[in-house]
Amino acid sequence: MPRMPSPTTSPAAKSGPARALETLGLNTPIALALHLPLRYEDETSLTPLAQARPGDTLQIEAVVQDARVELRPRRQLVVRLVDDVGETLVLRFVNFYPSHQKTLQPGARIRARGELRGGFFGREMVHPQFKAVQPDTPLAAVLTPVYPTTAALPQAYLRKAVASGLLRANLGEVLPAGVVPAGLPPLREALLFLHHPPPNTALATVEDHSHPAWQRLKFEELLAQQLAQAQSRRERALLAAPVLVARPDGLHAQLLATLPFRLTGAQQRVTHEIAADLGLGRPMHRLLQGDVGAGKTVVAALAAAVAIDAGWQCALMAPTEILAEQHFAKLVQWLQPLGVQVAWLTGSKRGKARDRALAAVASGEAALVVGTHAVIQGDVQFARLGLAVVDEQHRFGVAQRLALRRKLQLPGERQTEPHLLMMTATPIPRTLAMTYFADLEVSTIDELPPGRTPIVTKLIADNRRDELIARIRDEIAQGKQIYWVCPLIEAAEDTGEAPAKPARGKPMAELRNATETHAQLSAALSGVEVGLIHGRLKPAEKAAVMARFKAGELAVLVATTVIEVGVDVPNASLMVVEHAERFGLAQLHQLRGRVGRGEVASVCVLMYSTPLSDSGKQRLRAMAETNDGFEIARRDLEIRGPGEFMGARQSGDALLRFADLAEDAPLLAQARRQASWLLDRHPQAAQAHVTRWLGHQLDYLKA
Missing domain, CATH: 3.40.50.300 (P-loop containing nucleotide triphosphate hydrolases)
Structure with a gap:
C-alpha cells in the first residue's frame, strides 16, 4: 500500500500507539482499511451463569462483590462476581495493573469474556477480557475484530484507528462493470464485512478465505499485480535496444563449432529463443531457468557471442566471487581462443589491476565483463553495453537489481536499453511465473546433459x-x-x-x-x-x-x-x-x-x-x-509461500498479502485475462487500481 510522507510531527513527539501504527505501516486510511483481523470475538450475546458449562468461551455480565490481592500461592488479583440471580464467578489475574483494580471495584457492573473453568473453589475465568458497563449498555451488533498488533498498540486503540481508516479511505469502485467476477461484493462492502461480520456469519468461510468478501480482496490484489506486470511489459516494448544478429560465419558459429560437447535439445531451443529476442530491436527481458547442472552457462556464452559478434559488449554478474570465478574460467576457456578479451571485476580486485580492467571496459577492448555486484559500481563505464546477464538474480537485493536496471540505460539515449538475460537454477513454479514474472519471457532448460549420474x-x-x-x-x-x-x-x-x-x-x-x-x-x-x-x-x-x-x-x-x-x-x-x-x-x-x-x-x-x-x-x-528441481520448487512454494520463496523480505514487503497462489489459480487466470482488456479499453481505471493497491511497490515488481 502507498505510504504517507513523513509527518511534520517528529516520531519522538508521538505517543507509543501512534509510533506503533507507523512501525506497522498503518499510516494511511487505505493501509488501515486493509489491515484485516486475525480472528473475531463474539460479544453480541450474554450467557447466564446458570447455563454456562466449563470449557465454553462466553461473555457474562455481573456485579463485583469483592476484589482483593492474595499473596498465596502467588501474588494475584481475585475478583468475585455475582449476577442478577445470585450465581457467582471468580475472575483471577496473575498479572494485573492498578487500572484493573480501579475498574474492578466492589459494586461495579462488569462484562467479562473468557474460557469458563471449574476450579476447586467453584467456577472461574483466568485473565478474561472485561469492561465496566451500565445496566442498559447495548450489546455489540457485530463480531468484534482482533487485529495483528504489537505490545505498544492496544486492541482498543487499533480498532478505533481501523474504523477511522474505513471511513476515510477511498473505497469506491474504480473498475468498470463486468471486470469483477460475478457474485463478488463491492470493495467497500467486502471490507466492512471482514472487519465486522454479523453474528450469524459462518466463520469457517471467513477463516479459510473462501467467503465472497475474501475472494473480492484476492481478485483485486491479483488484478493489480497483473496490471503492473502488463504495464511494465508494454513500457519496455516502446523502448529501443541494439539489434544483435550473429553473422553466419562469426563468433557464435565458431563457438558452437569448438565446444567439446553437443548442446542438448533444450539448450538449442532456448538459444534460438534468446537469439530471436536479441534481433528484435527492443529490450529483451528474459528469464532462463534450468535445474542444477542443466548447462545455462554455455547458453549465456552463446548469447554473449551474438552481442560481441554484432560489435557490442556483454556483462555477466553473479552474486558470489566463487560463482563469478566459475563463469569466468569457463568463458575464458571457450571465448579467449576465439580472440575475445574477458575482463574480471570483483570487490577484491583493487589497485592497478582494477584500473586496467576499468580502462579495458571503458574503451571497449574488453568485449565481455564478468564479476560480482562490482560490475554495477559507479566507476564502471561501458563503451557499448548491448547485453547484461545476471545469474541467480533472486540472490541480489532489490536495491542491487534496481541499480542494475539504471546502469543498463545507455548514456545519451534515454529511451534505449541493452538486453537483459536473467538466469536461475531455482526453477519457477507456473503460478509464480504468471505473477511475479508476468513481465518476463521465460525460457526453460528441462533436460540435463548426458553423462550426469542420478x-x-x-x-x-x-x-x-x-x-x-x-x-x-x-x-x-x-x-x-x-x-x-x-x-x-x-x-x-x-x-x-x-x-x-x-x-x-x-x-x-x-x-x-x-x-x-x-x-x-x-x-x-x-x-x-x-x-x-x-x-x-x-x-x-x-x-x-x-x-x-x-x-x-x-x-x-x-x-x-x-x-x-x-x-x-x-x-x-x-x-x-x-x-x-x-x-x-x-x-x-x-x-x-x-x-x-x-x-x-x-x-x-x-x-x-x-x-x-x-x-x-x-x-x-x-x-x-x-531430484527434480521443478518439483522441489513447487514444494518449496507450498511450504514457504511466495513471499519467502521470492525473497520479498529483502524489500520489506510481502508482494501478495491476501491471495494464495496454490489455492487461487482460477482467480489468477481471471485477473490475467482482465488485465490486458483493462489496459486497452480503460487505462485510467487500470492506473487507479494499480496505484491503490501497489503504490511504492511498483519499483520492486519491476526490479
Missing part, C-alpha cells in the same frame, strides 16, 4: 555421525572426494552467504561450525588432507583452497554455503550437509547439485538433529523423494 539422497540422524565418517574413509580409499557443509553462524556480506534459518531444535550457539568440524575430521581421518573454506577467508585464500580441491590434493572440503552454487568438481561423489533441517529447500537442492557432476555414482547425505519442526520434516522428505 544422485541418491539419504537422511540420517546426527547420532550416526561416526558411521558416516567410516563411510568417508571408504570413499577416500577409492579415490573419491567429499564435501562436508555446515550451517553458517555469522553472515559474511561480501560472499553472498546467509545464516541458516533457526528452527525448532538446537539453538544457533550449539550448531557445529565449519572450523570445529574441520578440526574433528582432520583428527578422525589421519593422513587425509582436509580443506576448509568459508566466507571469512580472503578471496585469494578461497581460490587457493578451491584450486587444491579441484586438483585432487584435498580429499575432503569442509565448507559453509559459500560453495552452494557454481562449484564444479566431477570427482566429488559424496555431499554431507550437517543440520540439514536448518537449510531451505532451494539451498539443499543447490548443495546436492555439487555432486553427481561426472560419471561417478554420487550420494547426498542430509544429517539432521531432533526434534524436527513440521516444515523441517517436509523439506527433508521432499529432498529424499525427488
